[in-house]
Amino acid sequence: MQLSTSILLTIALAPLVGCLLAGFLGKQIGRAGAHSVTILGLLVSCGLAFYVLYQLVWGGAVNYNQDIYTWFAIGKYSGSVGFLVDRLTAMMMVVVTFVSLLVHVYTIGYMADDPGYQRFFSYISLFTFSMLMLVMSNNFLQLFFGWEAVGLVSYLLIGFWFKRPTAIFANLKAFLVNRVGDFGFLLGISAVLYFLGSLDYATVFAAAPGLAGKTLQITANTQWDAATVICICLFIGAMGKSAQVPLHVWLPDSMEGPTPISALIHAATMVTAGIFMVARMSPIFELSQTALSFVMVIGATGALFTGLIGIVQNDIKRVVAYSTLSQLGYMTVALGVSAYAGAVFHLMTHAFFKALLFLGAGSVIIAMHHEQDMRYMGGLRKYMPITWITMWIGSLALVAIPFTSGFYSKDAIIDAVGESHRWGSGYAYFCVLAGAFVTALYTFRQMYLTFHGKERFTVVAHHGHGHHDDHHDDHGHHKPGELAHAPHESPWVVTLPLVLLAIPSLLVGFFTVGPMLFGGWFGPAIHVDEANNVLAEMGGHFQSAASMALHGFSLLGPFGLVLLAFVIQTYIYLFNPALAGRIKGALHPLWTVLDRKYWIDDLYFAVFAKGGQKLGRLFWKAGDAAVIDGVMVDGTTALTHRVAAGMRRLQSGYLYQYAFAMILGLILLLGGYWLFGSMPAAQ
Numbered sequence: 001m002q003l004s005t006s007i008l009l010t011i012a013l014a015p016l017v018g019c020l021l022a023g024f025l026g027k028q029i030g031r032a033g034a035h036s037v038t039i040l041g042l043l044v045s046c047g048l049a050f051y052v053l054y055q056l057v058w059g060g061a062v063n064y065n066q067d068i069y070t071w072f073a074i075g076k077y078s079g080s081v082g083f084l085v086d087r088l089t090a091m092m093m094v095v096v097t098f099v100s101l102l103v104h105v106y107t108i109g110y111m112a113d114d115p116g117y118q119r120f121f122s123y124i125s126l127f128t129f130s131m132l133m134l135v136m137s138n139n140f141l142q143l144f145f146g147w148e149a150v151g152l153v154s155y156l157l158i159g160f161w162f163k164r165p166t167a168i169f170a171n172l173k174a175f176l177v178n179r180v181g182d183f184g185f186l187l188g189i190s191a192v193l194y195f196l197g198s199l200d201y202a203t204v205f206a207a208a209p210g211l212a213g214k215t216l217q218i219t220a221n222t223q224w225d226a227a228t229v230i231c232i233c234l235f236i237g238a239m240g241k242s243a244q245v246p247l248h249v250w251l252p253d254s255m256e257g258p259t260p261i262s263a264l265i266h267a268a269t270m271v272t273a274g275i276f277m278v279a280r281m282s283p284i285f286e287l288s289q290t291a292l293s294f295v296m297v298i299g300a301t302g303a304l305f306t307g308l309i310g311i312v313q314n315d316i317k318r319v320v321a322y323s324t325l326s327q328l329g330y331m332t333v334a335l336g337v338s339a340y341a342g343a344v345f346h347l348m349t350h351a352f353f354k355a356l357l358f359l360g361a362g363s364v365i366i367a368m369h370h371e372q373d374m375r376y377m378g379g380l381r382k383y384m385p386i387t388w389i390t391m392w393i394g395s396l397a398l399v400a401i402p403f404t405s406g407f408y409s410k411d412a413i414i415d416a417v418g419e420s421h422r423w424g425s426g427y428a429y430f431c432v433l434a435g436a437f438v439t440a441l442y443t444f445r446q447m448y449l450t451f452h453g454k455e456r457f458t459v460v461a462h463h464g465h466g467h468h469d470d471h472h473d474d475h476g477h478h479k480p481g482e483l484a485h486a487p488h489e490s491p492w493v494v495t496l497p498l499v500l501l502a503i504p505s506l507l508v509g510f511f512t513v514g515p516m517l518f519g520g521w522f523g524p525a526i527h528v529d530e531a532n533n534v535l536a537e538m539g540g541h542f543q544s545a546a547s548m549a550l551h552g553f554s555l556l557g558p559f560g561l562v563l564l565a566f567v568i569q570t571y572i573y574l575f576n577p578a579l580a581g582r583i584k585g586a587l588h589p590l591w592t593v594l595d596r597k598y599w600i601d602d603l604y605f606a607v608f609a610k611g612g613q614k615l616g617r618l619f620w621k622a623g624d625a626a627v628i629d630g631v632m633v634d635g636t637t638a639l640t641h642r643v644a645a646g647m648r649r650l651q652s653g654y655l656y657q658y659a660f661a662m663i664l665g666l667i668l669l670l671g672g673y674w675l676f677g678s679m680p681a682a683q
Contacts, residue, residue, distance in 0.1 A: 001055065001059060001060050001061045001062065002061070002062060002064065003052060003055060003056075003061050003062075003064040003085060005064075005066065005068065005083075007048055007051070007052065008052070008064065008083050008085060008136065009068070010044065010045070010048055011044075011045045011048045011049055011052070011093065011097070011132060011136075012045075012083075012129065012132045012133060012136060013129070014041040014042070014044045014045040014048075015038070015041045015042055015045055015100075015125045015126070015128040015129040015132065016041075016125070016126070016129040017037075017041055018037045018038035018039075018040065018041030018042065018121075018125040019038065019041075019122050019123075019125035019126040019129060020122075021033075021034075021037045021038075022034040022035075022037055022038050022118050022119075022121045022122040022125065023118070023119070023122035023126075026118030026119065026122065027118075029118075030118075031117050031118065034117060034118035034121045034122070035104070035107070035108050035117075035121055038104055038121045038122070038124070038125040039101070039104045039105065041125060042097060042100055042101040042104050042125070042128065043101060045097045045101075045128070045132070046094075046097035046098055046100075046101045049090070049093040049094045049096075049097045049098075050094055052085060052090050052093065053087075053090040053091065053093070053094050056085070056086070056087055056090050057087065057090075063084075063085065063086040063087075063523075063524075063525075064083060064084070064085040064086075065082070065083070065084045065085075065138055065201075065202060066082055066083065066138075067080040067081070067082035067138070067139075068080075068081050068082050068083065069081040069082075071141070076197065077193070077197075077198075077199075078199075079139070079141045079199065080139060080141075080142075080200075081142055082137070082138040082139060082142065083136045083137070083138055084136070084137065084138030084201055084202075085136060086522075086523065086524070086525040087521060087522050087523060087525055088276075088279065088280065088344065088522050088525035088526065089135055089136055089525070091344070091348060092135040092276055093132065093135060093136065095268060095269075095347075095348055095351045096128065096131050096132060096135065096268070096269050097128065097132070099263070099264065099267075099268040099269065099351055099352070099355050099501075100124070100127075100128040100131075100264060100268075100269070102355070102359075102497035102500055102501060103124065103260045103263050103264045103355070103359070103497070104121070104124060104125075105493055105496065105497050106260055106263075106359050106362070106493065106494055106497040107120065107121065107124065107258075107260045108493045109366070109490060109491045109492075109493035109494040110258065110259060110260055110362055110366065110494060111258060111260070114258075116160065116161075119160075120157075120160060120258070120260075123153055123156050123157050123160070124157070124260065124261070124264060126149075126153050127150060127153040127154070127157065127264065127265065127269075127270070128269075129149075130146050130149035130150045130152075130153055131146065131150055131269050131270065131273070132146075133145060133146035133149065134146025134147055134149075134150060134273055134276075135273075135276060138200065138201050138202070139199045139200045139201060140189045140192060140193075140199040140201075140204075141189075141199050143277070144185070144186070144189060146273075147182070147185065147237070147241065147273065147277075148182065150241075150265075150269075150270045150273060151175070151178050151182065151241070154171075154174060154254070154261075154265050154270055155171045155174060155175045156171075157257050157258075157261045157265065158170050158171035158174050158253075158254045158256060158257040158261065159171030159172075159256075159257070160257055160258055160261070161256070161257075161258070164256065166256050167256040167257065169253070169256075170250075170253040170254055170255075170256040170257075171254075171256075171257075173249070173250050173253050174250035174251075174253070174254050177240060177247050177249060177250040178240045178241065178247075178250065179240075180236075180240055180247060181236055181237050181238070181239050181240015181241060181247050182237055182240060182241075183236075184232075184233045184234075184235075184236025184237050184239075184240075185233070185234060185236065185237020185238075185240070186237075187233040187236075188230055188231075188232075188233030188234035188235075188236070188237060189234075191216075191226070191229055191230045191233055192204055192230055192284075195211060195214060195226050195230065196208070196210075196211070201280070204284070205283040205284070205527070208227075208283045208284050208287060209287070211226050211227040211230070211284070211287055212227070212287065214226035214227075216229050225288065225290070227284060227287035227288040227291070228288040228290045228291050230284060231281070231284060231285050231287075231288045231291030231292075231295075232290075232291050232294060234277070234278070234281060234284075235274075235278060235291065235294070235295055235298075237274065237277070238273075238274025238275070238277055238278055238332075239274070239298065240274075241270065241271065241273050241274040241277075242271050242272065242273065242274030242275055242328050242331075242332070243271055243302075243324075243325055243328055244274070244298050244299065244302050244328065244329070244332055245298060245301045245302045245305065245306065245329075246600060248302060248306060248325050249597075249600060249601050249604060251266055251271065251321055251324065251325055252309075252318055252321045252322060252325070252597075254266060254321075255315070255317040255318055255321050259317065259358060259359070259361065259362030259365060260359070260362065262317060262320070262321070262358045262361075262362075263354075263355040263358035263359050263362070264355070266321060266324055266358070267320075267324055267350070267351065267354035267355045267357075267358050268350075268351035268352075268354065268355045269351070271324065271328055272328075272331070272347045272350075272351065275328070275331045275332065275335065275343055275344070275347050276344070276347065278295070278332075278335045278340075278343075279335065279340040279341075279343060279344050279526060280525075282338075282340045282526050282527045282528065283527040285335070286338065286527060286528060286529045286532065289422065289423070292335075292336050292337075292338060292422060292532075293336065293422055293423045293424045294336075295332060295335050295336035296332075296333055296335075296336025296337055296417075296420075296422060296424050296425065296428050297336070297424045297427065297428065298332060298336075299328075299329045299330070299331070299332025299333035299334075299335065299336055299428070300329065300333050300336075300417075300424070300427060300428035300431035300432060301329070301431065302325060302326065302328065302329030302332065303326050303327075303329030303330050303332075303333060303431050303432055303435040304326075304329070304431040304432075304434050304435045304438065305598070306322055306325035306326050306329065307322060307323070307325070307326035307329075307435050307438040307439055307442065308438055308594055309322050309594050309597055309598075310322030310323055310326065310438070310442035311438065311441050311442045311445065311594065312591055312594045312595050313442070314373050314374055314375050315372045315373060315374070316361045316364060316365065316372050316373075316374050316377075316446065316450060317358070317361050317365075317372055319374075319442055319445075319446045320354070320357050320358055320361055320446075322442070323354070323357070323398065323439065323442065323443070324354055326435060326438070326439060327346070327350050327354065327398075327439075329431075329435070330346060330410060330413050330432060330435070331343045331346050331347055331350070331413075333413060333417055333428050333431075333432055334346060334413045334416060334417075336422070336424075336428070337416050337417050337419075337420040337422060337425065337428070337532075337534055338420075338422075338528050338529070338532035338533065338534060339412075339413065339416040339534055339535050340522075340526045340528065341516060341517055341521070341522055341526055341535055342409065342412050342413050342416050342517060342535060343413070344516075344522070344526075345408075345409045345412070345512070345513070345516045345517055346409035346410060346412075346413055348409075348508070348512075348516075349397070349405040349406055349408065349409040349504075349505075349508060349509050350406070350409070352397075352405065352501050352504040352505045352508060353393075353394040353397035353398055353404075353405065353406055353501070353505035354394070354398070355501055356390060356391070356393070356394035356498060356501035356502055356505050357391060357394040357395065357398065359494070359497055359498055359501065360387050360390055360391035360394060360498055361391075362494070363384065363387040363490040363494050363495070363498065364377070364380060364384065364387060364391075364450060366490050366494065367380065367383065367384055367387075367487035367488060367489070367490065368380075368457070368483065368487060369483055369484060371457075371480065371481070371483075373480060374446065374449040374450055375449070375456060375481075376456055376457050376480050376481035377449060377450045377451075377456060377457065378449065378450070378451075378452070378453045378454055378455050378456040378457070379451070379452070379453060379454055379455035379456075380450055380451045380487055381451040381452060383486065383487040383488055383489065384451075384487060384488070384489045384490070385489065386489055386490075386495045386498065386499070387489065387490065387495065387498065388451050389502075390495075390498040390499060390501070390502040391447065391450075391451070391498075392447065393502040393505055393506055394501070394502065394505050395443045395444070395446075395447050397505045397506065398439060398443055399436075399439055399440045399443050399444075399562050399565075400436065400439075400552075400558060400559075400562065401559075401562065402549040402550070402552035402553055402559065403506075403510065403549045404505065404506055404509065405504065405505055405506065405507065405508045405509030405510070406505070406509070407509065407549060407552055408509035408510065408512075408513040408517075408545065408548065408549075409509060409513075410436070410558075411548075411552055411557075411558060412513070412517055412535075412538070413432065414429075414432050414433060414436065414557075414558055415538055416534045416535060416538060417429045417432050419534040419537050419538060420534050422532075433558060433561070434561075436558040436561050436562060437561035437562070437564065437565050439562075440561065440562040440564075440565030440566060440569075441565045441568070441569060444565060444566055444569035444570070444573075445569050445573065448569060448570070448573035448574060449573065452573065452574060453573055453574060453577065456481060457481045457482070457483055457487075458481060458482055458483070459482075459483050459484075459485060459486050460482045460483070460484070509545075510545045510546075510549075511545070513545050513548065514542065514544070514545060517535055517538075517539070517542075518535060518536075518538065518539035518542045
């Protein structure tokens with residue numbers, strides 16, 4: 001059975017229609033109209049995405065790969081808009097539309113008082129359209145269009161509150177860092193076209209084995225392997241979009257955008273675009289062991305070192321942001337050991353529990369009147385039971401407690417790295433194991449500071465008209481920790497998405513781990529060489545999801561590290577809160593390193609930002625002011641002035657001066673005639 005083209009077009013275009021209606025007719029249709037049309041578009045898109053997945057898995061439908069519209073054809077090169085829908089695509093479509101739908105619903109409650117309500121709904125629908133175009137594309141050109149479009153919309157969303165200087169700084173930072181990655185991505189796509197002569201996935205993957213032995217001449221004596229160059233350039237694109245070290249600096253700052261954005265862009269969809277892209281390009285990546293080792297080492301470094309920064313954060317959203325960086329590192333490590341299915345499986349489970357944690361953090365922020373500092377929270381469990389329970393479910397999935405969905409995907413990645421013999425796998429294994437302990441440290445710290453222990457906020461009488469809940473408020477109305485009235489549970493439009501995300505965060509891994517990781521569920525969408533197939537080796541020991549989870553309770557594995565972190569944080573934050581300050585004092589040099597984020601931001605600012613300013617000033621002073629203005633513009637003007645001034649002196653108006661000049665001229669003429677006329681003529 002063939003999938004219907006019209007259904008696939010509807011999935012992609014329904015969010016775009018909602019975006020255009022909310023964006024251009026926002027004033028006419030009002031707030032209710034804006035959220036109604038965008039949510040309806042997402043509902044249609046999500047329902048059809050589930051239908052497509054069902055047809056591919058159980059309905060006997062074959063993979064769809066067709067060009068729908070030819071954009072240009074120049075000689076042997078052509079660019080088209082087309083869809084490649086296999087199980088990998090269908091799974092991504094379901095994750096993107098489902099999480100986006102819940103974020104749309106949640107936004108009704110979170111952005112209720114915001115003056116940019118319609119604009120916000122327009123942007124998030126446009127983002128969903130861009131992401132769908134990215135995952136559904138069947139060629140590199142359309143992939144690049146979707147890639148750049150999600151980057152553009154994320155820029156608009158991070159700087160949504162454009163009157164805040166911090167938001168403008170953050171969205172510019174995200175835009176510039178992503179430009180660095182996208183330059184590499186563009187070079188990678190150009191290299192694909194240069195070596196393989198096509199931008200169509202199917203044609204490129206079929207021709208990919210021919211890359212073996214091909215090289216790129218760099219200098220007279222230096223030649224680089226073509227497959228390695230292509231893979232590393234493409235992966236540099238993923239490093240920007242999926243926030244890998246050292247291009248990770250934009251993601252924590254992007255928390256300046258509204259919380260629904262954090263959930264949509266920085267947990268479930270945009271940051272996973274790079275992971276999806278590398279998995280999609282598996283036939284090319286399998287040709288280069290060097291590129292895969294590079295991917296693995298970069299991912300492992302991110303998994304451990306960005307997680308460590310999360311331990312010292314006090315902003316509830318930034319803890320979750322650094323957690324996202326760390327989990328993206330895990331996905332990247334999986335790609336590097338050729339466990340592409342493991343990476344995509346973790347992408348799926350992570351989308352649910354990380355979106356849940358971000359939206360839960362948003363629910364807390366609403367209750368705390370937009371206070372985000374966890375040092376002014378505590379004891380919120382009794383005020384917000386639904387948020388508390390759902391965030392604990394998300395947290396347990398994040399730290400990979402057996403039977404939660406996060407356990408199946410994260411432990412599989414750790415085991416896959418342990419099975420790998422690729423260069424750098426020893427370092428990567430240490431990082432992902434230590435990362436499990438670090439993840440548990442910051443996650444339990446966040447939960448205890450927010451929901452448990454004594455209340456560290458005070459409710460004060462609010463003088464004036466009504467309570468102020470404007471999202472633009474920078475806590476100017478109260479000192480930190482002072483609230484106009486007691487916190488309370490968020491409205492149902494906020495808590496319903498939390499519950500609907502908590503369910504897959506608990507259960508989806510149990511039902512999908514067998515087929516997705518060890519059952520060849522993705523089929524031809526993912527290609528792994530026999531020699532690299534670590535998941536196949538692990539599959540030999542896999543019996544069932546239940547036995548895997550029971551085996552996961554071993555104290556000698558990651559679970560032991562999580563338990564140790566749980567005991568440490570429980571003792572500190574529930575029984576001896578003063579100990580946290582003493583530990584911070586004792587480890588102050590280490591705390592400073594983490595608080596300054598290893599000085600990477602400072603280095604970029606000093607070298608690239610300040611360096612760019614100095615270079616600009618040099619060009620301005622030496623080029624613009626000295627050469628263009630000084631010589632070419634002002635210089636020619638001054639010369640004309642001087643010549644004219646000299647000529648003016650000759651025009652005195654006295655007859656005797658003119659007569660003298662005429663006699664002098666005549667003498668010079670005669671002298672010249674005599675001098676040159678008396679010379680012998682040339683023979």
